[in-house]
Amino acid sequence: MPFIRLLSYLAAVIAAAMCAAPIVSGAAKASGVDMQKPPDHEAAVRAEFERVRAEDTVEAYERFIRRHPDHPLVKDAAEDLARLKKQ
Known part of the structure; x- marks a missing residue:
């Protein structure tokens, strides 16, 4: 089971890195300087x-809820978090 968690974590990190990579084709010109689109x-x-x-820890879920209190994923x-606290 820990190996599957590690693979899931690595996949999420790779996906996040791909989302954060600069989009060269989407660069805009402003005052002669290339500007990247906002993430x-x-x-x-x-x-x-x-x-x-x-990560599936109480601390990770609490941190997410604290950082994004108005986001729809807070419900999930x-x-x-409640499931983990019951265990």
């Missing part, structure tokens, strides 16, 4: 939640 906040939060699920995080 996709929603994708970053989803990737963070996947990492939290891979709270359910997972």
Whole structure:
């Protein structure tokens, strides 16, 4: 089971890194300087939640809820947190 968690965590890290990679084709010009598009906040939060699920600890879920109190994924995080606290 720990090996599967590790694989899930690595997949989430790779996905997050791919989302954070600069998008060269989407660069915009401003005053003659190339500017990157702003990162996709929603994708970053989803990737963070996947990492939290891979970690599957009380601390990770509490941190996610604290960082994103108004995000829809908080409901899932709270359910997972309650499950862990019951164990």
